[in-house]
Amino acid sequence: MDRNNELAGKVAIVTGSARNIGRATAEELARGGASLVINSVQAEDLCNEVVDGIRANGGKAIPFMADVRDADTVHAMVAAATAEFGGVDIMIHNAAVRSNIPFDDLDWDTFKTSVDISIQGAFNLAKAVLPTMKQRGGGSIIGVGGMSSLAGSPGRSHVMAGKMGLNAFIRGLALDLAGENIRANQVVVGTFDTVREGNPSSASMPAAAVRSNTSKIPLGRLGVPQDMANLIRFLVGPGASYITGQTMHSNGGGYMNL
Numbered sequence: 182m183d184r185n186n187e188l189a190g191k192v193a194i195v196t197g198s199a200r201n202i203g204r205a206t207a208e209e210l211a212r213g214g215a216s217l218v219i220n221s222v223q224a225e226d227l228c229n230e231v232v233d234g235i236r237a238n239g240g241k242a243i244p245f246m247a248d249v250r251d252a253d254t255v256h257a258m259v260a261a262a263t264a265e266f267g268g269v270d271i272m273i274h275n276a277a278v279r280s281n282i283p284f285d286d287l288d289w290d291t292f293k294t295s296v297d298i299s300i301q302g303a304f305n306l307a308k309a310v311l312p313t314m315k316q317r318g319g320g321s322i323i324g325v326g327g328m329s330s331l332a333g334s335p336g337r338s339h340v341m342a343g344k345m346g347l348n349a350f351i352r353g354l355a356l357d358l359a360g361e362n363i364r365a366n367q368v369v370v371g372t373f374d375t376v377r378e379g380n381p382s383s384a385s386m387p388a389a390a391v392r393s394n395t396s397k398i399p400l401g402r403l404g405v406p407q408d409m410a411n412l413i414r415f416l417v418g419p420g421a422s423y424i425t426g427q428t429m430h431s432n433g434g435g436y437m438n439l
Contacts, residue, residue: 319362371432
């Protein structure tokens with residue numbers, strides 16, 4: 182297997198790929214030889230920036246603005262991928278709302294939005310890519326979850342509900358689609374240094390706050406988007422052909438110390 186080009190001929194959709202983990206994942210899959218659909222619900226300028234970067238490095242990519250909660254738009258995105266590249270082999274559902282809101286302040290619309298992006302979005306995406314994956318002889322579906330959904334975190338009940346629902350849905354897909362050679366796995370993000378829209382990154386926090394974030398991580402540092410991108414590239418590639426229905430963590434050992 183050519184590790185430098187093991188995804189040649191594959192086509193991937195990465196939702197929420199304008200920034201952070203989604204962007205790093207899209208760029209990493211492109212380095213593996215895959216053609217990419219870069220997706221966001223509104224950050225069109227950033228999507229175009231990611232596409233331009235992939236193309237500048239010899240890869241293939243197109244942008245597609247879509248809200249994953251809208252089934253018609255998701256089907257249109259898959260149709261665009263099929264028209265441009267011939268089909269879809271890899272679907273990474275990374276789009277999410279990651280706000281912190283105490284339950285006293287949480288309203289139903291905010292709760293529903295978070296759950297719908299994670300679960301309804303995953304349903305729409307899986308339904309849309311299933312015909313082309315079957316036609317192409319199989320595929321790989323990845324759901325991106327968070328460690329706080331498993332360990333618990335104050336102010337994140339809406340996020341936790343969506344991500345745990347996504348985790349269960351992924352396991353169901355793994356069972357239902359195994360006969361079509363379609364694998365489904367969940368990856369879990371630990372304590373990572375990423376920029377959340379409207380929030381500072383941990384890189385801009387005071388040094389004491391950063392040290393506090395890393396004090397329970399055995400490897401002694403925050404994760405970076407590339408850490409997750411590396412894991413996802415492995416899971417969608419030929420080296421993981423016997424892995425499905427699993428929940429795979431990238432957290433520097435932090436989950437052991439919760």
